[in-house]
Amino acid sequence: MTYGSRSIICDAGSGLVALGQRLLQDETTEIDIALTHFHIDHVMGLPFFAPLFETGVRVRLLANEAVLSCSVEEMMRRLFAQPFIPMGIDAIRADLSFQDLSDVAMHSVGDATIECLELCHPGGNTAFRIRHRDKSVVYTGDFSHFEADQMSTLTAWMDNADLGILETTFTPQNYDPHKSFGHTHWRAAGQIAAQAKKWLGVHHHHLADDHTLDLVDQELRAAFPNGRLGKDGQTIWL
Incomplete structure (x- = not known):
């Protein structure tokens, strides 16, 4: 979901690779990625997401950590490491930050809002309702x-x-x-x-x-x- 210079992405599967190229072409500089859960088919695109390796881009990863097995940052450090990827998280050049969505009912993402709903799935899963205007x-x-x-x-x-x-x-x-x-x-x-x-x-x-x-x-x-x-x-x- 893109509005102005900002994008909210839900999950980070293989489709994230082509999307990353498109966002760079569109000069999108504010990117929020809301992850429903950390199963590999939902995060496998992250190591190949081009905006992560560009200076001047802000990328924020969001998840409801209360229903998942680890924090967003811990998941990224595991993913960006051997034996999965031959580089560490320090290879990222974007301004990368993490946000836990479990502390309040509604979060602001720019001038949009995001709400969470826990759904039944092995290891946990969170649905999102995103509103803009x-x-x-x-x-x-x-x-x-x-x-x-x-x-x-x-x-x-x-x-x-x-x-x-x-x-x-x-x-x-x-x-x-x-x-x-x-x-x-x-x-x-x-x-x-x-x-x-x-x-x-x-x-x-x-x-x-x-x-x-x-x-x-x-x-x-x-x-x-x-x-x-x-x-x-x-x-x-x-």
Whole structure:
């Protein structure tokens, strides 16, 4: 989410690499990265995020440390080290800082705000509701949809949200053998996001090819006219 010279990024998977190049081209100098959790598919782009190695850029990593296994800084020091990466965190040239989101209910990020909601996932996960002026975006990260209280709050967050971004790793047909994985499927996500103005299903299963995803997208759109699967490089103006 970019506004003015500032960007808020949710999670830091492989897509962060190309995004980093784009942010440098756009001369974005204030970057906040909100991490739902620290599983490798959500942080693997950080060592290859070009703005981290540019002077004059401010990068802040945010996470709700109360629901995760370690602090943001500790995670970065583990990631930027052998045997994973042949450089230490001292290689970073940007003005890097860390913020724990667990101390207050709502945080300011420039003139936007961010709220957290703990969701069920092995090792913890935090959904985010980000508001800027009269616009709101809800981003779930990874979650299982069986916790009734959590789903009640998440559904309320989606009510009239300008955009919901929900993980839809599985389909209703292949979900049952994977219930313990801490993910959901597109039909459950669509029911949660039914009152959002629009929503995207993301975090596609790594074995799903484009043809399979096209079929899922058609079925999803038929069931939920306000939803669709997200695509790499997609831009949405709010």
